[in-house]
Amino acid sequence: MKEKLLTKEDLAEDHKKAVRGNTKTTREDWLAEAQRVLIEEGVDRVKVDRLANKLNVTRGGFYWFFKNRQDLLDILLANWKDSKNDPLTHTLKGKNKTPLDPLVRFIFTTIRERSYSPALDSAMRDWARTSNKTRRAVDLVDNRRISVLAKVYQGLGYEEEEAFIRARIQYFHQVGYYAMGVHESHEQRLHYLPIYFKQLTGFDLPKEALQGFMEE
Structure with missing residues (x-):
C-alpha cells in the first residue's frame, strides 16, 4: 500500500x-x-x-x-557502512605499545558489545538477503575489516597470504559466533578467551591485558 x-x-x-x-x-x-x-x-x-x-x-x-x-x-x-562509524576498524587502528595490542582490542571490543553492536551487524546481514545494495555494503564492510586485520597479522611477522587467511578465520569466527546464536555467560567467555586467542592468533594472550579487561 x-x-x-x-x-x-x-x-x-x-x-x-x-x-x-x-x-x-x-x-x-x-x-x-x-x-x-x-x-x-x-x-x-x-x-x-x-x-x-x-x-x-x-x-x-x-x-x-x-x-x-x-x-x-x-x-x-x-x-553503518561509513568507516568513521565502524568500531572494529577503529579499534584495530589505535595506538599500540606492542604488535598484539590491536588484536587484544579487537577481541575485547566484540566481547564488551559497547561501541560495537553485533545485533546491528546481524540485522544488516539479514537485510542483505533481500537487497543487492545492502549486500554490496555488507561486502564492503567485511572486506575492509578483514583487510585491516590482515595488516595487523603482517605486523606480527606472518607472510601476506597467511596473514590474510588468519584475518579471515578470526573474522569469520566472530561473525559465526553471533550468527549461530551462541549463548555463554560473560564468565564463560572470559574463561575460554586465552584459548581462543592462542588458536586464532598463534600467540598467548598477555596476562596483563586479560587482567585489565576483567577489572573494568
Missing part, C-alpha cells in the same frame, strides 16, 4: 504536533527508532507510520527530515 502524500499544510500542522513532552522529535530520534526496529523486527517493519506511533508523534514530522522511507533506509545503511 502506497503512503498517503501530505500537503505542505499537513506537514506544517503535523510538525507542530510532533512533540513529546516539551521536546520535539529530531532527525536522530527517527534514525535511532528506525535502527531499533531494524534490529528487533527486520527491515520490512521499518515503516513511517509504525515509527511515528512508537515515537508518539504524527507521521508528518518525519518528512521534515527525510524525503521518504527509502531515504531513511539509505541513511541507516550509509551510517
Whole structure:
C-alpha cells in the first residue's frame, strides 16, 4: 500500500504536533527508532507510520527530515557502512605499545558489545538477503575489516597470504559466533578467551591485558 502524500499544510500542522513532552522529535530520534526496529523486527517493519506511533508523534514530522522511507533506509545503511562509524576498524587502528595490542582490542571490543553492536551487524546481514545494495555494503564492510586485520597479522611477522587467511578465520569466527546464536555467560567467555586467542592468533594472550579487561 502506497503512503498517503501530505500537503505542505499537513506537514506544517503535523510538525507542530510532533512533540513529546516539551521536546520535539529530531532527525536522530527517527534514525535511532528506525535502527531499533531494524534490529528487533527486520527491515520490512521499518515503516513511517509504525515509527511515528512508537515515537508518539504524527507521521508528518518525519518528512521534515527525510524525503521518504527509502531515504531513511539509505541513511541507516550509509551510517553503518561509513568507516568513521565502524568500531572494529577503529579499534584495530589505535595506538599500540606492542604488535598484539590491536588484536587484544579487537577481541575485547566484540566481547564488551559497547561501541560495537553485533545485533546491528546481524540485522544488516539479514537485510542483505533481500537487497543487492545492502549486500554490496555488507561486502564492503567485511572486506575492509578483514583487510585491516590482515595488516595487523603482517605486523606480527606472518607472510601476506597467511596473514590474510588468519584475518579471515578470526573474522569469520566472530561473525559465526553471533550468527549461530551462541549463548555463554560473560564468565564463560572470559574463561575460554586465552584459548581462543592462542588458536586464532598463534600467540598467548598477555596476562596483563586479560587482567585489565576483567577489572573494568
